[in-house]
Amino acid sequence: MFNLCHYLFTMSIDWNLMVFLIVLCGLIRYVLIQHAFSVHFKCVAFLLQAWSNHHSSSPTSDHEKSKIKYDPDHVAIPNDVTDVWEIDPKHLKFENKVASGSYGDLYKGTYYGQEVAIKILKPERVNSDLQKEFAQEVYIMRKVRHKNVVQFIGACTKLPSLCIVTEFMSGGSVYDYLHKQRGVFKLPTLLKAAIDVSKGMNYLHQNNIIHRDLKAANLLMDENEVVKVADFGVARVKAQTGVMTAETGTYRWMAPEVIEHKPYDHKADVFSFGIVLWELLTGKLPYEYLTPLQAAVGVVQKELRPTIPKNTQPKLAELLEKTWKQDPALRPDFSEIIEILQQIAKEVGDDGECRKEKSSGGFLSVLRRK
Structure with missing residues (x-):
């Protein structure tokens, strides 16, 4: 497939990255192949060929590149890296529909033989707001690479067929499992899942990314029960001031400062994580006997929080209360949360408390004053 007189490449392999050094027409180029641990090696040639076609067939000036970026037939994605991520839809093979929503459908499929998830937006629902959300998700996903963040493969940005392609997570969402x-998480497994999420979120925060919609539905599991953070449609890169405004996310998991349209920062994600952690512990929907709006009013005006079951491991109960403090400054960072969870996991061990049944009491949300 390649003329080796023109291409020389070497590999440096990390757990999820492959970097190829290419000598092309006397110039050294670097190509990053994402998610290398699950990419079939036969795909590498295709990806490198796509890169060479993109970069060597007709070199473009900076002015020409800027014109391409604002092609009215494509959604404009900020072009600040040399990563090749635009996918030709003809190379996608759709298999079965996994999920369907108001604005799009999720399919299992393949891309050059690799199992992938394809999130395609419904053309009739695409408007300017949805295009912005789509562009934001692509912009953020192509920048992040971590074993606890769902891996971005590429995207189709040509209207009206907008889609995002990621690794396929065969275990489905934590929400569906619960x-x-x-399903029920035994305590050691619960702690492992919570640590997975915390590591993914810590990575995002270290890169100044606020997820803004952390909930069980946006946590996916692979075949090895590794939990990964997904869905960056409303995620944002943190402003230079460190604070942001505007309501986003889902009420049942939403921090009070976000509900109130107050300035907020990464600690809003910590609050949402606390609700998710309670969800893992109990298997219950937060504030299940309230409407989302009623829950939001209670969280803000009455400091409403889910009830922690009486048999909860003491340090875990303490962590829950810390994560959903009304004052964001009093909530721990994810680096601290990881340490706490790892310490609890050590104490519990692999044969820790096994919750064979979901606790029968204490799941109805109550008013709690901090």
Whole structure:
């Protein structure tokens, strides 16, 4: 496939990255292949060929590149890296539909033989706001690479067929496991899942990314039960001031400062994580007997929080209370949360408390004053 007189490449392999050094027409180029641990090696040639076609067939000036970026037939994505991520839809093979929503459908499929998830927006629902959300998700996802963040493969930005392609997570969402399959996390497994999420979120925060919609539905599991953070449609790169405004996310998991449209920072994600952690512990929907709006009013005006079951491991109960403090400054960072969870996991061990049944009491949300 390649003329080796023109291409020389070497590999440096990390856990999820492959970097290829290419000598092309006397110039050294670097190509980053994402998610290398699951990419079939036969795909590498295709990806490198795509890169060479993109970069060597007709060199473009900076002015020409800027014109391409604002092609009215494409959604404009800020072009600040040399990563090749634009996907030709003809190379995608759709298999079965995994999920469907108001604005798009999720399919299992393949891309050059690799199993992938394809999130495609419904053309009739695409408007300027949805285009902005789509562009934001692509912009953020192509920048992040961590074992606890769902791996971005590429995207189709040509209207009207907008789609995002990621690694396929065969275990589905934590939400479906808890609330549809009625699954139960034993304590050691719960702690492992919580640590996975915390590591993914810590990575995002270290890169100044606020997720803004952290909830069980946006946590996906692979075949090895590794939990990864997904769905960056409303995520944002933190402003230079460190604070942001505007309501976003989902009420049941939303921090009070976000509900109130107050300035907020990364600690809003910590609050949402606390609600998710309670959800993992109890298997219950937060504030299940309230409407989302009623829950939001209670969280802000009455400092409403879910009830922690009486049999909860003491340090875990303490962590829950810390994460959902009304004052964001009093909530721990994810680096601290990881340390606490790892310490609890050490104490519990692999044969820790096994919750064979979901606790029967204490799940109805109550008013709690801090």
